[in-house]
Amino acid sequence: xxxxxxxxxxxxxxxxxxxxxxxxxxxxxxxxxxxxxxxxxxxxxxxxxxxxxxxxxxxxxxxxxxxxxxxxxxxxxxxxxxxxxxxxxxxxxxxxxxxxxxxxxxxxxxxxxxxxxxxxxxxxxxxxxxxxxxxxxxxxxxxxxxxxxxxxxxxxxxxxxxxxxxxxxxxxxxxxxxxxxxxxxxxxxxxxxxxxxxxxxxxxxxxxxxxxxxxxxxxxxxxxxxxxxxxxxxxxxxxxxxxxxxxxxxxxxxxxxxxxxxxxxxxxxxxxxxxxxxxxxxxxxxxxxxxxxxxxx
Amino acid sequence: xxxxxxxxxxxxxxxxxxxxxxxxxxxxxxxxxxxxxxxxxxxxxxxxxxxxxxxxxxxxxxxxxxxxxxxxxxxxxxxxxxxxxxxxxxxxxxxxxxxxxxxxxxxxxxxxxxxxxxxxxxxxxxxxxxxxxxxxxxxxxxxxxxxxxxxxxxxxxxxxxxxxxxxxxxxxxxxxxxxxxxxxxxxxxxxxxxxxxxxxxxxxxxxxxxxxxxxxxxxxxxxxxxxxxxxxxxxxxxxxxxxxxxxxxxxxxxxx
Numbered sequence: 001x002x003x004x005x006x007x008x009x010x011x012x013x014x015x016x017x018x019x020x021x022x023x024x025x026x027x028x029x030x031x032x033x034x035x036x037x038x039x040x041x042x043x044x045x046x047x048x049x050x051x052x053x054x055x056x057x058x059x060x061x062x063x064x065x066x067x068x069x070x071x072x073x074x075x076x077x078x079x080x081x082x083x084x085x086x087x088x089x090x091x092x093x094x095x096x097x098x099x100x101x102x103x104x105x106x107x108x109x110x111x112x113x114x115x116x117x118x119x120x121x122x123x124x125x126x127x128x129x130x131x132x133x134x135x136x137x138x139x140x141x142x143x144x145x146x147x148x149x150x151x152x153x154x155x156x157x158x159x160x161x162x163x164x165x166x167x168x169x170x171x172x173x174x175x176x177x178x179x180x181x182x183x184x185x186x187x188x189x190x191x192x193x194x195x196x197x198x199x200x201x202x203x204x205x206x207x208x209x210x211x212x213x214x215x216x217x218x219x220x221x222x223x224x225x226x227x228x229x230x231x232x233x234x235x236x237x238x239x240x241x242x243x244x245x246x247x248x249x250x251x252x253x254x255x256x257x258x259x260x261x262x263x264x265x266x267x268x269x270x271x272x273x274x275x276x277x278x279x280x281x282x283x284x285x286x287x288x289x290x291x292x293x294x295x296x297x
Numbered sequence: 298x299x300x301x302x303x304x305x306x307x308x309x310x311x312x313x314x315x316x317x318x319x320x321x322x323x324x325x326x327x328x329x330x331x332x333x334x335x336x337x338x339x340x341x342x343x344x345x346x347x348x349x350x351x352x353x354x355x356x357x358x359x360x361x362x363x364x365x366x367x368x369x370x371x372x373x374x375x376x377x378x379x380x381x382x383x384x385x386x387x388x389x390x391x392x393x394x395x396x397x398x399x400x401x402x403x404x405x406x407x408x409x410x411x412x413x414x415x416x417x418x419x420x421x422x423x424x425x426x427x428x429x430x431x432x433x434x435x436x437x438x439x440x441x442x443x444x445x446x447x448x449x450x451x452x453x454x455x456x457x458x459x460x461x462x463x464x465x466x467x468x469x470x471x472x473x474x475x476x477x478x479x480x481x482x483x484x485x486x487x488x489x490x491x492x493x494x495x496x497x498x499x500x501x502x503x504x505x506x507x508x509x510x511x512x513x514x515x516x517x518x519x520x521x522x523x524x525x526x527x528x529x530x531x532x533x534x535x536x537x538x539x540x541x542x543x544x545x546x547x548x549x550x551x552x553x
Contacts, residue, residue: 017381018381019377019381019386022373022374023373023374023389025370025373026370026374027389029366029430029433030392030393030430034396034399034430036411037407038403038404040407040410040411041406041407041411097299097306098303098306098307101303116307117307119538122487122534122538123314123531123534123535124491124493124527124531125491125493126493126508126512126527127527127530128313128314128317130317130515130523130524130527131312131527133519134317134524135313135316141316168313171309171312171313174306174309174310175310232401232403234401234493234497239512248402249400249494253402253406256410257409262410266410269402269403273400
């Protein structure tokens with residue numbers, strides 16, 4: 001906190017602090033278009049759907065029972081979880097060497113290189129998903145190259161399935177992961193690594209004992225961020241999944257707008273938020289453990 | 298070896314974006330690679346597709362209003378978070394940043410269910426409100442950062458010399474934090490302009506922003522006109538970012 005200017009002591013007291021007036025517009029908008037709707041959605045999950053878009057305002061667990069017992073929805077939740085885990089792990093693995101490079105490089109173009117790593121974030125995700133449709137499709141770039149080289153006689157199925165969605169999401173979330181990691185890589189100190197080297201540690205030992213522990217908090221943050229983004233992704237699974245990859249986000253949209261079953265859509269959202277909360281809880285446990293090990297060094 | 302890995306990662310990162318550029322000049326009308334010939338037809342198609350043109354206008358209008366509201370609200374809030382000792386400041390700040398943590402699909406559903414009975418769906422007001430919520434975290438963050446990096450002693454000096462709080466803000470603080478406000482505004486504009494999911498829930502027949510129009514279009518066809526529109530969108534955001542980078546150093550603002 002920076003020093004605050006002197007409070008208005010000269011004014012008559014018992015007036016509402018200026019802070020409240022400054023916060024008020026934001027609080028009103030957030031209360032109306034964010035907080036209340038979020039509570040509303042939870043309340044909606046307890047209503048009962050009576051077909052044809054009708055909703056019986058009541059307190060029932062029907063929608064939750066359906067969501068948590070129907071094998072179809074459990075499978076959708078499983079696919080969503082698997083997607084989140086695959087994308088988070090792979091994105092972190094790809095982003096890690098890139099972030100290390102950006103943290104260590106002494107090139108005078110460092111700013112420009114960093115921008116090249118982050119700029120794709122600002123490219124519409126619909127546009128990038130389209131790019132991947134062209135790359136991964138049966139008549140796309142990869143299959144043209146593979147068959148041109150005579151390596152395959154049939155197109156490799158890369159689009160319209162889970163693999164394609166994972167590949168595209170890894171690329172789409174890569175800049176987010178790089179940003180999240182880089183901000184945690186400040187602790188990385190070239191002197192420490194050099195000291196270890198001069199004391200005879202080989203590259204592998206240096207990485208395991210110094211670089212990795214110092215960068216682990218950033219890695220965890222990036223992993224959480226990407227997981228959270230991946231389990232709520234809608235556009236990419238819908239377009240690249242080609243109607244074969246069913247995730248919670250697509251199911252929520254379908255129930256809300258096509259089936260008009262709002263209680264079920266709300267219950268599915270609650271399920272997504274529970275997965276979300278679990279991920280954040282796990283993150284905090286891991287982060288605490290890492291911090292403890294670090295301070296024990 | 299290391300360098301090779303980094304080059305490969307950059308290739309992976311930029312491959313789909315480069316492919317879009319190539320395909321946008323293709324003469325073939327369905328999804329394939331390599332292109333069959335060179336033409337600018339796809340770009341002409343973009344501008345003769347009514348859904349795209351009206352979508353562009355809708356997106357621009359929503360983004361401009363959302364950005365304006367976001368900046369006013371966020372600057373006021375950021376002042377409290379950095380210049381006030383008021384008790385609930387930390388909690389309020391967490392609340393202002395928290396929409397970032399809510400999955401857009403859940404927020405979209407929540408807004409549909411809450412706004413539909415109020416008649417706020419399929420209209421500008423509902424879209425702008427929703428986008429303001431999505432943009433606030435970005436703007437609050439960048440403006441807070443620039444407020445904390447600005448030296449408070451010049452503000453104190455102005456106060457000591459008798460300037461009122463309002464004058465101090467307008468004549469001293471505001472010019473000093475202008476880079477932060479511009480950066481926050483650019484981020485807000487781009488977030489709003491690119492928002493697809495929340496808009497998908499809130500738009501219907503009357504008001505359809507560009508990303509939603511594009512998604513609807515891609516449901517049935519994915520020819521080079523999609524690539525051409527994507528290229529235009531990419532050039533638009535890269536242009537905005539490059540200008541800002543030249544003027545202010547956006548990467549610095551983002552990383553600090």
